[in-house]
Amino acid sequence: MSFNRQDQFKKLADSYDICVIGGGATGAGVALDATLRGYKVIVIERGDFASQTSSKSTKLVHGGVRYLEQAVRNLDWQQFKMVYKALHERKIMLQNAPHLAHPLALLTPCYSWFDRAYYRIGMWLYDKIAGSTNLKDSRGLNKKEIQKEVPALNLKKIVGGILYYDGQMNDARYALSILQEAEKLGATVINYTELSSFTCSHKSLKIKEVHGKDLIGNKEFQFNVRAVVNATGPFTDKIRKLANPNLQERMKVSRGAHIVLEKKFWPGDTALLIPKTDDGRVVFLLPWRGYVLVGTTDDADKLSENPVILEEEKTYLLEYFNRFSTEKVSPSDIKAGFVGLRPLLQVQLQTAMQGDTKSLVRDHEVEVDRRSKLVSIMGGKWTTYRIMAEDTLDILETEVLHVLKSPCLTKNHPIMGGDTFDMDLFLNSAILTLETRRHLYETYGSLAPRVIKFCQTIPQGTEVLLDGLPYLQGEIDYLKKHEMATSWDDVVNRRWGIGLRDAELGRKLEDIKKEAFASIS
Incomplete structure (x- = not known):
């Protein structure tokens, strides 16, 4: 079967071991972990996969330099453990999907000799906590070296800098590829499918049946279930209250805004970490797929x-970009902008600064509702999605299913497209242009040759959609048939992601092929 909605509805069964609500990073991780443990799994997602927070991150795979600083400054063992876990998960994310996640060099500028020593020690500790990785160690740079590494950086008052390494990823496709891997192993995975209600046992009040609705086909369905995992990020409380109206809200939402500029304003491949803004935040200037991504903010917000x-x-x-760059930009230079809502767990609201989401730790918690037995995974961040899923399944087995089927197997399990593949041979082949070959590898990984073969079966399938861009005409049909794309929004903003990098270009592509999704069901 193919990864499309029609085939997934054909697979729809009368009963499942585990139903996962939410098709973002966390839900995808839970689905893959559960499937590898031998459970019969279904994932239902109200929108497109990763259409909310999981596709609107800062695209970093990181341990969290800021959290390490807070851990050391406050002697906070919990934050230290969080950084340790995230750094080790960083290595796993890079190895399990090398086509979607890669090393990224970042520079932290220093404006005093004290700062240089302070950050040098901090980054040394960051390296040591990470242990053996596939990333280079951090090092100090003088002013001349900085100018070579980051040519657009404003060097005024700089005494030096620290170059360190983290990871960067294609977040939307990473989540999709996890789900594709879970589906390949037997899971049922459906987007644009809304949870309508639960039916609970009259005797135990435990959820025994899930009712859903296909939002595209406008059909209702239901199935029996042994356990339900709520992995809906910022929307966690809505599902919790659907299962048990007496539960108190546990989540706090923070908005993270980003803008995208042309690459010419920040040449080179090295990012910039601004460690402290005037209001105590962190801002990144990141080379990102032919553009530069600037973010992020961290403000309390209402759910939307x-x-x-x-x-x-x-x-x-823009103010911080202009402050640190010799290339000055204006609002008219912004190619795109987006906001992601971060799901922050209110563990200790009494100790958090009033209304300040920066003081809430992005760790996670697994909650099992005593009445309905709904399992909710709350908080966390992209880099730790895998251990969040592992913790969720461990607790679900112990407290809901009362069985230990198998240990977690996701640590060394490549996701879809991440298995062994001769990238150099593919990139150096004579098929198509180098730009298109690179796009195909960085999008589909080891499946790139399969995509080309598919496109060759379609008239004009190996021709580009628009001169100067790498996207093939045949890819549209491939995305519909094999990646469950149901609209141009799915394609432009998540399967390819160009709409989040260049909104005008995304609209231009849509105008060319706007009839392509006229008959999706």
């Missing part, structure tokens, strides 16, 4: 389906 970047957020991010 489609958060839109505000003018004051654009102004804030």
